[in-house]
Amino acid sequence: MEILALVLSSSLASAVISTVLGGMISGWLKRIDYADEYYRQVLQRRIEAYELLEAEIGILKQSCLADDGKAYHLIFAYGINSFYDLQKGLMAVMAKSLWLSDELQDIVVSINRELLDASFxxxxxxxxxxxxxxxxxxxxxxxxxxxxxxxxxxxxxxQIKYFLKKKAKSKHEFSLFEINSHVNS
Structure with a gap:
């Protein structure tokens, strides 16, 4: 009887330990899967923002020389409507700027300010x-x-963890763009 009790109690203890350990490991694996999926989503959003920006960079790379020998970007030669389309593209990038590095975001804002100034x-x-x-x-x-x-x-x-830590510490603020001095009366 003692042997049977010993076998049953060790089997019961083994089952309890296996269940508890299995539950802990399962929970740990679910947390890892959750974190991996979260990082995948963040990476996908970053890729989308960078793809939008890549298209805008391509437009800004095209330049030419005028008859007077002065250079300008071709987007200025396609007319105001095409120019506004470029600005809309940059606004779309800025709408997703949360997914850009702060340094890149600052440069996009600076370019957008130059283009806004030109449009005014x-x-x-x-x-x-x-x-x-x-x-x-x-x-x-x-x-x-x-x-x-x-x-x-x-x-x-x-490097999603690094990006998120840096964004969390970011003090990035947009300053207002004053247009009153640019508008012709």
Whole structure:
């Protein structure tokens, strides 16, 4: 009888321990799966934002020389409506800026400010080209910074924990863009 009691109690203890350990391991694995799925979702959103930005960079890379020898980005030559389309694209990128690095976000904001400024100055297609000539160096410099930062970020896009920690500590604030001084009366 003692042997039977011993076997039953050790079997019962073994079953209890197996169940408890199995439950703990199962819970641990579910938490890992949850975290992995969360990181996959964050990565996917980051990829979507960077894809939008990549298209805008491609548009900003196209430049030409005018008859007077001054350079300007072609987006200034396609007319005001196409220019507004570029701005809409940048606004779409800015709407997803939560998924961009702070450094990249700052450059996108700077380019957008230059383009907004141009849109408030130019009243027709000819003025738009002239404004494009005036802003060529500034926009070209910002676009270069944008490409460099974009390339840097792409190499670290998968580092989700680092990105989230950095975003949590971010003090990024948008400053207002004053348009009153730019609007023609």
């Amino acid at each position: 100055i130019a009243q027709d297609d000819e003025e738009l080209v002239n404004v494009g000539k005036e802003k060529y160096q500034k926009i070209a410099s910002l676009r270069h910074q944008l490409e460099q930062r974009f390339s840097h970020d792409i190499g670290a896009l998968h």
